[in-house]
Amino acid sequence: MTAIPEASPSSTKDGSQNLKRKAFKSKTDENSKKAKVTPFIKNKQRNANKKPLPKETAKSRRERKVKRKQKNENFELHVESKKIWEKLRVKKSEMTKDEKQKLVDNLTTLVKSKDKELISLAFCRDTCRILQTCLKEGTRAQRKQLFEDFRAKTIDLSKNNYSKNIVWKMLKYGIPDERRAIIAEFKGHVNRLLRSSAPGASVVEYAYNNYANAQERDQLVRENYGTQFLMQEGSETKTLAEVLSTVSGDKRTMILTGFKDAVVPILQKSVVSHTIIHKILYDFFTQCDDLNLKMEVIELLRDSLVHMVHTHDGAHVTMHCLWNGTKKDRKVIIKSLKEHVIKLSTEEFGHLPLLAAFDCVDDTVFLKKTIIAPIIKEISLISSSVYGRKVLYYIMSPRHKSLFLPETIKMLQTGDDNAASKKSPEVRRSELSEAASPGIIKHIAENASTLMLDRNTFMLVETAVLYCSTDTTALTDAVIALCGRQFAAGEKDENGKMHVIEDLCSHAVLKKLISHQFDNSKVPFASILMEKVDAESLASWSSCNRGSQLLLALVENKTEEIAIQAKKTLSAQTRVIAQHKAIKATEILMGKL
DSSP states (O other), rough: OOOOOOOOOHHHHHHHHHHHHHHHHHHHHHHEEEEEEEEHHHHHHHHHHHSOOOTTHEEEEEEEHHHHHSSSHHHHHHHHHHEEEEHHHHHHHGGGGEEEEEEEEHHHHHHHHTTGGGGGGGTTTHHHHHHHHHHHHSSSHHHHHHHHGGGGGGGHHHHTTTTTHHHHHHHHHSSHHHHHHHHHTTTTTHHHHHOOOOHHHHHHHHHHHHHHOOOHHHHHHHHTTTTTHHTTTTTTOOOOHHHHOOOHHHHHHHHHHHHHHHHHHHHHHOOOOSHHHHHHHHHHHHHOOOOOHHHHHHHTTTTTTTTTTTSSHHHHHHHHHHHHHHHHHHHHHHHHHHHHHHHHHTTTTHHOOOOOOOHHHOOOOHOOOOOIIHHHHHHHHTTTTTHHHHHHHHHHHHTTTTOHHHHHHHGGGGGTTOOSSOHHHHHHHHHHHHHHHHHHHHHHHTHHHHHHTTTTTHHHHHHHHOOOOOOOHHHOOOHHEEEEEEOOOBBBBBBSSTTTTTSSSHHHHHHHHHHHOOOTSSOOOOHHHHHHHOOHHHHGGGSSSHHHHEEEEEHHHHHHHHHHHHHHHHHHHHHHHTTTTTSSSHHHHHHOO
């Protein structure tokens, strides 16, 4: 018999490992054969195993709900008042004023019969609506009585999510004296309402934005200037600027620090979209001369500016944040505005922060990606808006006196001396113009015939030819091609438009382009015009007054070579020009030749 050899330690070890591997493999194989059970399948199986609830369950739930409500001491009052409200709310179009008055009287009588006050109904969701309907449908006398009952509780009502609507209705349906009294109740509570209560902030905003007069608006705002300001003599009547002008040194610093401390808690709440907050921040940035205090506020505010850039005060606050912020602050602000560039470009106030960004942000590559590129992509929409065209003008020729009001230029100069901008303004503007010019020139060249004849857009053509920093040959050729068309005085095309020589807007563009003194880097427009438009076509312009004025501009050009060439070309056409000598400008032209 052959003996079975004993396994060596190494073989035993290897064998045990192999067994473990086989056991593990078999286990995974078994599991792999089982279907995977997802949470969805588990829930489906659980629901399938549930027994259907008896029909009495829904009824019993309603009963339990009623029992819970019955524990409220005002339960019966709520039920009976809702019955009256249903009649007043649902059938109000079918009822007379007397019937409505009777129902409102019944409601007030019902409340008094229960030894309760109307204010007890104000803080519940359903009964609060009853009181709102009474204010809406009641007579003048009934509204006055409700006003007297609620006025003393204005602040408490404003803090509640439901009862705040009663304050809104009191402002909406009240007479001016009642509104004045309600707004007066806010005195001493404005800052607390803005920073601690979202309902309260919305009530203050509603009163400020819709019903407060100038004096009341000023009073609501000045309560947020801080305790140090309110303790100053004359703080009730003097503006913040007037108070600051009478103090200096540590006292001034204390007032501004107090102002900052009053503003910061408000910024930590979701009330930045309110216009009263925009006004408070606008006063802070315009009057504060401490850069460190400004930067503290900017750091808290920079992510939320997109919610306030659409108002006058909010747009100016955004501009101050761009001017006084660090490079990081500016980048965060522009990133937050990136998705709204097109909308901002077409807004009365929203376009102003874009102009401020062009003035102060040194990272022009970043500006090209976030602002310039979206604008060029939607340039047809931008050029059709009065404010969008201002953005395009500012890219091509910033702060040009014929394109921007002196007030706008002065306002934008406020940020010129900021500490964070290091790049030369000329270099920054040149880089932005180079990035935008190709797209602008392409759009205007393709639509020159439309843009030149429109009184709203003809300046775009002129500005692009004169100030775009890249090659403008395509645009110049498009304009000259329009000039070279056959001309007959007084004739209109199939669209009812006159020739560019005779049209008021296009004539103004051409006259400016012919008279403009170009630098050595560009070929003068007048020189190209005479090169590409033949002498006979030029002479035909003398058949109308505006055409002769353009020919005079060529003859009187300040560039001597152009003037000599124009006289030589037109002198050969004196016989044609003399036929229109009855026109005043043509008569003057003949004298020049």
